Amino acid sequence: MFRNLAHLKKYFIRYKTKLVLGIIFILGSNLANVYIPINVMQSIDSFSKQLDIQVIVNLVILLLIAATISNVFRFFIRQTIIVVSREIEFDLRQDFWTHIQKLPLRFFQNNSTGNIMSHATNDIAAVRMYVGPAVMYTIDNGIKFILTFAVMISLSPILTLYALLPLPLLSFVVYFVMKKMHVKYTRIQEKISDLTTKAQESFSGIRVIKSYEREDHEIKEYTKESAEYLNRKMDQVKLQAMFMPVFFMIAGLSAIIVVLTGGNMVINKTLSIGVIVAFMLFLVDLIWPMISFGWVANMIQQADASMKRLLKIFNEPYEISNEDTDYSMQEIKGDIEFKNVSFRYSENLPWILKNLNFKIKHGQTIAFVGHTGVGKTSLINLLPRLYDVTEGQVKIDGHDVRKIPLEVLRKNIGLVPQEAFLFSDTLEKNILYGLETENQSLVDKVSGISQLSKDVDSFPLGYQTILGERGITLSGGQKQRSTLARALAVDPKILILDDSFSAVDTNTEEEILKKLKDFMNDRTSIIISHRISTVKDSDKIFVIDQGEIVEEGNHEELVAKGGIYSDLNTKQLLEKELLEMN
Amino acid sequence: MAEAQKDDEILGKAYDAKLMRRLLQYVKPYKKYVIIAILMNILVAALGPVRPYLTKIAFDENIKNGDFHGLLIICGILLASLILQAAIQYFLTYYTELMGQKIVYDLRVQIFSHVQKLALRYFDKTPVGRTVTRVTNDVDSLNEMFSSGIVSVFSDIFVIVWIFIFMFAMAWDLSLVTLAVMPVLIYATFLFRKKVREIYRDVRLHLARLNSYMQERVTGMNVVQIFSKEKDEFQKFTAINNDNKVVNIKSIFYYAVFFPAVEMLSVISIALIIWYGGGEVIQSRLTVGVLIAFFQYTEMFWRPVRDLSEKYNILQTAMASSERIFKLLDDETIIKNPDKPAQLPAVLGEIEFKDVWFAYNPEDYVLRNVSFSISPGETIAIVGATGAGKTSIINILTRFYDIAKGSITLDGIDIRNLDMRDLRRYISIVLQDVFLFSGTIKSNINLGNEKITDEQIIEAAKTVGAHKFISQLPNGYEEIVKEKGATLSVGQKQLISFARALAYNPQILILDEATSSVDTETEQLIQHAIEKLLVGRTSIVIAHRLSTIQNADKILVMHKGELKEIGTHQELLAKRGIYYRLYQLQYKDQEIRQSIA
Known part of the structure; x- marks a missing residue:
């Protein structure tokens, strides 16, 4: 059962x-x-x-x-x-x-x-x-x-029979009432959920309501729902209120029967008074098991x-299995190859990446550019095996990533995800998240690169500042720079920036990119961005559209080409111009 | 925000005279219920304690003297009192619950109505969930106080009083001996409540810690996995999970001590009755019946004592909830309606902005010195980059917010002198994010306004080109809209919101064009619909479509909170200023697409 x-x-x-x-x-x-x-x-x-x-x-x-x-x-x-x-x-x-x-x-x-x-x-x-x-x-x-x-x-035996006569009735009532209550309870839950939804909707749709002067209508509707809730609730109370009185009544009935029949037996000298008293006490003990049965x-x-x-x-x-893992691989250099890589989230969903082929040599900086939803994030998720490819192979240093021990693979990849997620802990603990030890000089170093130091200097508690609910709320840019510092702290062979500077202003971004250059000297970097300024100095830029590489080359080559990239470039120049106008 | 969060953690004293007085105002309409309930309580309180006394008579007079007929009568009376008690108890429970629910109903509706009247500024700073909590959880904890708190206190006290009366009437000396354990029982009960309250604070704290730990890790699981921190995180989790276990096991201890202790006290009472009373019985100073009655009283005493001890928690929660509720009810963030609103006989739709300054936060101006005028029937387009102040213009025109300096007039009358209801009746707004309510397609077009007939709804839908897809739905206009219209496409939702605006047939239309891309066919439908919408009324459009700006009589170019350029499309292009660049950035592609199509 x-x-x-x-x-x-x-x-x-x-x-x-x-x-x-x-x-x-x-x-x-x-x-x-x-x-x-x-x-x-x-x-x-x-x-x-x-x-x-x-x-x-x-x-x-x-x-x-x-x-x-x-x-x-x-x-x-x-x-x-x-x-x-x-x-x-x-x-x-x-x-x-x-x-x-x-x-x-x-x-x-x-x-x-x-x-x-x-x-x-x-x-x-x-x-x-x-x-x-x-x-x-x-x-x-x-x-x-x-x-x-x-x-x-x-x-x-006879008194037992009389005394327990009403008790099965008690069990039955409990069972019966509980069953009925369940139905009524469900009906109330429905209304509660309606009421909550109505309130939620009326508060979130307040602009529309006010625009069309529908406040009174909403109040009327809500009042109606509230009244309906009241009715259903009272309908349940009608039954629920019966519970305790009936239960005391049945228990009391047993006691009365004991006094009556027992008393009669005492009068006929077939029973002592003590037995009646004992029975009354036994009944007190028996009522609870009877009730708790249904409960x-x-x-x-x-x-x-x-x-x-x-x-x-x-x-x-x-999903991500370790079956084919070759545990002899403990080091990663940073050569990357995508070989006929295709990917989709599930069989009935469309392809996100279609037959991608490219190679990145270690030490290179590569950028991916393209509109939202063209598959850029899906592509980089394949490297640390957050997802596995549907078809083809992703290779690092010539080995399929599925053969590299997962821990080795991930320890060597520093991924700065699109959404800057930090834990409710101190800033220092967040920066050193990927490490086991404390290391102040490392914190200083990576904070310097990510242009976080200046902000931290203005916090009274410095790196010991607690973030999140119980602490301070960082700005979007500060969060992104902190996640960058966190990724740099693990000393990754491959650094992936997934649109990580979207909330960072362009001047600061420029500073970060300059400092990163030294740091990334012998490491592989992959940058995803909407901003031309972020990617223009990359060794190679891939333009992705509909899951395919549609343009590739360096900044100058792509601008000269006059395609998606050059269009994007023109627009961003215009935007910059507009911003500077007064 | 931080302050608001503190609100939810209020857990102060269990009794606050000022709050209580205000709460009692809500009881006033139900004074009759309260009085009847209290009277009934006093009556029903006696029915329980009278039974042991009747039992005593049964033993001492009927059974002892072999009077079966008398025994039958006494048992009949016992049964009658039992049934009467059950019946009264039933009605009492029902009526106190009804009273509580009615009070809560009043409060709920009052809070909801109040919130509906609050200005958008309130909604800007308060998350929806928090406001919803006020009309749900907070109101419920007040219900608990009203329905099981106030009235049953009387019941508990009177039960105790009646037990005292009967006991002392039968044997005052045995009463004193029996009641010797009562101070211990009362002390133990209240001590237990206190301990449990304290330990539960810890239990809640640890549970909250555990939950927020899990919540955060579940949200950021990709970070945990990318940094291969599963082992470390698991260690941390184990520590928190263990703390939670330890504090819970500690709370078990109190229960494990308390319930057996109460049981023990009750047996000690019985032992005292037998020891003292037994001696008295042997010396014929007391009867066995009295002893039996006293056994029953020891059982009976414990319930009201326990109930009373629970009242503290109920009161404390209710006080905290009422404090939050009253704070919301006292929130006066409303846009004031004029006392004597000016009347507009017929609305022409002439709008003028004169040196308008506006800020969401004091001194942080998002609109600076904006002046322009619109003649009746004109269509103007507002363009500008994100954050230029376009949305703010429509927000202040409908008085979602009031301006800081300057004036906005409609047909020459300052909008602050118009009845807000009238103002918003003249103006319809179509917002960029279409908000659909749960209900039907029809109710989403007329928004529950009964004055709009079905014919008008269909007419409006036909005009904007929504009729075709609506009539193809299985239930047509009666089709249920689920989860904010999840089953409808973006374009369909927009057409519904257009039909909504048209059905209200406003003199002035404000349209915030959506930027989301739709397929060509839908795009044509929408373009066509917009043309229909704008005909014959003053219209203001935050434009994202080339066709819209090209058709506009005037284009206002907003830049960094200021109105920088005004003119027609051609005039502004010739200027080679901000508009020229905006055009190239946002609209030129559409021109290319248009020419291809």
């Missing part, structure tokens, strides 16, 4: 000692607990026998001992079973993260961050609820029910659905 949850077996086995102990504690606690009503019964019945007060004192001491044992065990039940649930949650999350880290870029592009996070939080939490509370209550209530029932029968069933269902979603992620393939 819950075959998804069966996958948790290996985790349960890992903590079997604690779990078995937990079950023993449950058994012990319930054994001691079931004695308490018996003890009270003995006391009550002893009163009528006009005994020595010492007998009662002895019974009271026994009562306290039993209660102590039961509750000490109860403490240990939580300390074992619930603790194990946290351990398993931890393990599950560890496994989840190990897996996530190995998934290819494709996975992260197909699944939103919010979606992945919901698996990591909600689904794992739901599974934990199953592993902990659900398991604990199921075992605890099961044992409690059997023990109490057995003792009750032994005291008075736990619900919890298990949710956990199973969550586990199913988690398993889907666990079954995502890694």
Whole structure:
């Protein structure tokens, strides 16, 4: 039935000692607990026998001992079973993260961050609820029910029958109400989502609403939705409000039946008063298992659905395999070759790159130019194997990149991605991200090249400034220069700049390019840019259009050619001219 | 932004008299509910505690004396009280929830209406999600306070009072002995709540840390992978995950101690009753029935105590939420409507900008000293590079923002003296990014305005050339628009927004042409539609199409916030100034394409 949850077996086995102990504690606690009503019964019945007060004192001491044992065990039940649930949650999350880290870029592009996070939080939490509370209550209530029932029968089978008569009704009501509630709950959730969507839409579309003077209409619509929500909510409350009263009523009914039938038996001298009192206490113990039955069933269902979603992620393939890796390769020089490279994101999507062929010698600076969406980023993603080619080969130093150990490959490539992403950590930690050690002189050096030093000097905490949510927000240009510094810090043999200066002003860019020249002396650089000023000094420029190389040559050659590149050049000169006009 | 974020972390005191007083204003319309609820609570509170007392009578008088008939009567009364209690409890729960929901409904609508009236400046500085939270989560936590907070406090207190009354009436000395554990129970409960609150602060903190760590790494996974940092990151993750586990296990400890402790206290009570009461029974100073009744009271006492201890959290959250809500309701970022608006008998559509200065942020002017006039029926095109101030011109003309200096007049009247509703009724805007609402194609054209007939909608769609594709949809004009029109093409969405503007038949039309490229066929459709749109009304177009500027009566050239050149296409080209360069940069290609086509 819950075959998804069966996958948790290996985790349960890992903590079997604690779990078995937990079950023993449950058994012990319930054994001691079931004695308490018996003890009270003995006391009550002893009163009528006009005994020595010492007998009662002895019974009271026994009562306290039993209660102590039961509750000490109860403490240990939580300390074992619930603790194990946290351990398993931890393990599950560890496994989840190990897996996530190995998934290819494709996975992260197909699944939103919010979606992945919901698996990591909600689904794992739901599974934990199953592993902990659900398991604990199921075992605890099961044992409690059997023990109490057995003792009750032994005291008075007939009274047991009468007393428990209403309880199945209780289970039924819980089950029935829960089932109905689920339907109503879904209807409410729908409306909540409608309300949220409506608010979201009205606030984001506020310009249109104001333009057409539709505020009152929106308010009317929202009021209507709110009223509908109120109706659905109250419809659910109508049922939900029944829950507690009915449950107390049924439990109370049991107690009354015990008093009535038990009382009658006492009158007929077939029962002692003590038994009635014991039964009243047993009933208090039995009500909770009856109610929790429906609750736990619900919890298990949710956990199973969550586990199913988690398993889907666990079954995502890694794609980038290490099968053909030749571990003898530990160095990279930086010669690059694309041989008949074609690429598309999936079989039913159009080709992004079509049969590309080119060679880059180490030490060269190469640029790719072209409109947005022509495949430039896809092309460079193939080098550090963020994606693998669909057809053809990408070679570095004559070896297919798929044969080079992934770590060696990536350690030697410094990629500055289009979107400057920095972690919420200190600036220094971000710059040294690719390294294991602290190295102030290196930080100074790469910050100098990327023209970051001047900005950092103006920060009170310098390189120790914390970035992101809890710290300062860098400007777009500062972010890009920081990611450049980060890439330079790993001392890459191949440096890839993917439109990395889009937010950097042209003067600063010029400075950076000048300084980079020395640094890149014996390294291979690949630059992607929309700006002619960024690429004009490259050894070779490729113009990409529709996934193909349509022009190649150096700046002068391409300008002379009068194609896409020269057109772009003219326009950017004009733009510059316009900008300088007053 | 940082300040706004602090808003969401407000978690102050559980009771703030000023906030409470303001909150109670919302309860006022439902005073009747509150009074009835409290009265019913007092009544129902007695029904629980009366039963142990009745049980005592059953044992001491009926069972002891062998009076089965009397026992039957007592059990009948017990049953009646049980049913009555359940019934009252049911209605009480229902009505307090209804009251809470109605208050929340009022608040929700009030907040939403308020936000609708706020000026664009508010939306510029506030992320949509934050405002949405106010009408969802914050309002919900107030609901919890209203429906399960205020009223049930009375219920809890009265249950305790009734238990006291019955216990002391039966045996005051046994009551004192039994209640000896109560201070411990109350202390333990409130201590537990306090501890749990503290530990939960840690739990939340660690969970937030874990989540933001994961969130960030998931977003930047390509960086992690490119730098081959999987191992290091995994170590960091393990540490954070472990901290989270440790603090959670610590919280288990409190639960593991508390619940058995309460259980233990209840058994101690029973032990005390048997020990003291037993002695009294033997000496015939007390009856067994009293003991049995007292057993039941020890069980009964614990629930109201626990409920009361939970109220603190509910109040604290509600106070924090109400503070945020009131802050939003007090936000007065609105464009003021004139007290006595001027009336325009018939709108001609003559517009004049006179020495207009405008800034989104004080002193940071995006428009400087802009003056121009448009005669009724004229079409003017505004051109300029990105950031030249084109959009700002249309923003201030519709009073999305007010200008800093100068004046804007419509038919000779300052727009600040016109009723904003009128002003916006005269002017329709077609924005560059088409915003479609969820609903149908039809509701996206008339935007819910019932005065626009179906014929007018179809007419408008026909005029802009949208009718053809709309009628090909499975449900025609009733076709549902999903996820901001994800199933429609860019061109189709634009045509719908054109139809929208046309259906409102404004005297003045503002069009912010989209730059996104569309195929030739759609381009022709759009060009044709724009021509139809501009006919017979004053029009201002932020132009990206050569055809539009060529057809314009006048072209305004914006440059760095200033109006630099005015004239027709030919005049401006001859000038060889800014327009000349803009033309070569943005429009010349279109001319080539036009001549080829």
